[in-house]
Amino acid sequence: MTVYDPSSPMPEAMNPTEADEGWNQAWSEGDAALRAWVMSHPTHLWSEDIGLLLAMAATYRWEGAAGAWRALPYLEKAEILIDAGPETSGRVRASAALLRCLVERSRGDLFAALDYADAALDILSSSHSDIRDRLDLRPAALLNRGTIRVLMGDLFRARGDLERGLRDAEPTLNPHKRIEALGFLAIVEVFTGSVTQADRVMQTARPLADRMPGGLWTAPLEISEMLIAAERDELAHHAPALRRLMCEVDGSEFEFLAQHLQVLLAEECDDLEGRFEAIRRMRVIERESTAAGLLRVLRMGDRAQALMHAGDLARAAVVLRDESDPAHLVCGAALTARAALAIGEPRRAVEEIRNCFLDEDHPVRSLAYAAAIDAQARALLGDLRSADASFRFLLRECARSGALRAFRKMPGRVLTLLIDRAMHSDLDPAERALLDVLVSSVDTAGDVADEGIALSPRERMVLGRLAAGESPRTIAQSLHVSLNTVKTQLRNVYRKLGASTRDGALERARSLGVLTA
Numbered sequence: 196m197t198v199y200d201p202s203s204p205m206p207e208a209m210n211p212t213e214a215d216e217g218w219n220q221a222w223s224e225g226d227a228a229l230r231a232w233v234m235s236h237p238t239h240l241w242s243e244d245i246g247l248l249l250a251m252a253a254t255y256r257w258e259g260a261a262g263a264w265r266a267l268p269y270l271e272k273a274e275i276l277i278d279a280g281p282e283t284s285g286r287v288r289a290s291a292a293l294l295r296c297l298v299e300r301s302r303g304d305l306f307a308a309l310d311y312a313d314a315a316l317d318i319l320s321s322s323h324s325d326i327r328d329r330l331d332l333r334p335a336a337l338l339n340r341g342t343i344r345v346l347m348g349d350l351f352r353a354r355g356d357l358e359r360g361l362r363d364a365e366p367t368l369n370p371h372k373r374i375e376a377l378g379f380l381a382i383v384e385v386f387t388g389s390v391t392q393a394d395r396v397m398q399t400a401r402p403l404a405d406r407m408p409g410g411l412w413t414a415p416l417e418i419s420e421m422l423i424a425a426e427r428d429e430l431a432h433h434a435p436a437l438r439r440l441m442c443e444v445d446g447s448e449f450e451f452l453a454q455h456l457q458v459l460l461a462e463e464c465d466d467l468e469g470r471f472e473a474i475r476r477m478r479v480i481e482r483e484s485t486a487a488g489l490l491r492v493l494r495m496g497d498r499a500q501a502l503m504h505a506g507d508l509a510r511a512a513v514v515l516r517d518e519s520d521p522a523h524l525v526c527g528a529a530l531t532a533r534a535a536l537a538i539g540e541p542r543r544a545v546e547e548i549r550n551c552f553l554d555e556d557h558p559v560r561s562l563a564y565a566a567a568i569d570a571q572a573r574a575l576l577g578d579l580r581s582a583d584a585s586f587r588f589l590l591r592e593c594a595r596s597g598a599l600r601a602f603r604k605m606p607g608r609v610l611t612l613l614i615d616r617a618m619h620s621d622l623d624p625a626e627r628a629l630l631d632v633l634v635s636s637v638d639t640a641g642d643v644a645d646e647g648i649a650l651s652p653r654e655r656m657v658l659g660r661l662a663a664g665e666s667p668r669t670i671a672q673s674l675h676v677s678l679n680t681v682k683t684q685l686r687n688v689y690r691k692l693g694a695s696t697r698d699g700a701l702e703r704a705r706s707l708g709v710l711t712a
Contacts, residue, residue: 348488378415465653
């Protein structure tokens with residue numbers, strides 16, 4: 196259902212009373228009702244009416260890429276009429292530009308979408324623009340430009356557009372647009388700012404969304420909610436919701452973000468095959484889009500980390516060398532440093548981070564991940580004073596944001612060492628509370644004396660459930676992964692433990708201390 200949007204022009208070629216009553220009733224009953232109402236009139240009437248043509252195009256707004264194609268015939272005819280009528284009002288011209296902007300965004304042509312958003316703002320800034328039109332439509336144009344800049348990866352300027360648009364739109368903004376804009380703003384906060392700040396945005400948006408029927412406009416909100424969960428190592432709890440989201444955004448401009456979440460879920464579940472499958476889909480989407488900067492950066496980071504996890508450090512190095520991220524949303528230097536740690540070169544890891552990191556060039560989230568790598572590398576080098584400083588920075592930032600994922604990148608024994616040393620520092624209550632959480636969850640079971648045995652957290656979880664008597668099928672159901680994924684993890688466990696049977700693997704694990712009972 197859609198409510199009246201003040202950015203949409205009123206019909207101009209019909210009896211005013213009939214138009215007002217029919218228009219408002221149709222809007223209140225939803226997109227399908229509006230389409231039926233328009234088409235109930237003679238074709239020669241509505242097909243030559245700019246306002247009704249734009250209204251018809253607008254009814255497909257929340258139907259993704261398919262809706263964009265359905266909207267095109269109506270929008271193109273309206274644009275022809277606008278070009279043929281120099282007396283057409285600035286409001287109608289700006290509305291048409293905004294609709295074209297949304298259509299191009301849905302089709303993945305972000306360069307064109309940005310041009311149309313700027314064109315709408317230019318029309319509204321002209322001396323011929325009515326003050327009422329500026330008040331009504333300028334916030335919508337700013338919000339549209341902000342959402343496009345998010346998808347292009349220009350997150351800092353996107354935040355400015357979104358915040359100004361939301362502030363200036365009070366109180367007339369269409370609730371669908373407000374929910375979408377708040378969802379995009381929360382995404383920006385996750386990637387460039389604080390999980391805590393993203394939570395605050397969510398607290399504003401969620402009550403609005405709960406009062407509205409579901410639709411594509413809630414996708415950014417759901418995506419930001421799951422990104423926050425991923426930073427807190429809780430994405431597995433959202434696995435059913437992510438499956439629903441994947442169906443809802445299929446073919447839309449939000450699909451790549453859902454695929455990125457799929458990569459993060461597969462990482463959390465130690466499903467390497469699932470990670471690469473989602474990354475391949477991201478690559479297909481990237482080829483079908485223009486200027487999808489955020490997609491390119493996320494795919495680069497996801498692919499490099501998956502290759503490192505698979506032990507293919509040479510290909511990971513090629514990815515990091517050939518694909519740069521000037522905004523450091525995913526910092527190549529930090530990933531290169533992690534690769535250096537993986538091959539036992541902590542000194543090189545420290546140099547990679549030192550040569551790249553300047554506070555003003557990096558979002559806080561990137562700095563936090565780099566601090567985790569730097570702390571680990573310096574601890575391995577025996578430079579505990581410097582390791583403590585990096586760990587304290589990481590602790591301070593994550594206590595503010597509520598994020599935990601950066602700590603999970605560190606080996607259990609190194610993390611335990613740094614936690615023990617931090618316990619004797621002067622900590623504020625939030626930092627000490629975070630340390631308590633880390634103490635209760637730190638996992639050193641994989642750091643066994645035999646260096647050839649290095650089970651991942653998910654492999655240890657599967658092994659523990661196997662030891663408790665659960666079948667592979669039961670394990671798959673409880674962890675929300677496929678049976679094939681669990682079987683692959685068990686094969687890896689058997690291989691690493693040098694066993695060929697379930698009982699042999701359990702006996703070997705107990706002898707090494709991987710299982711304590």
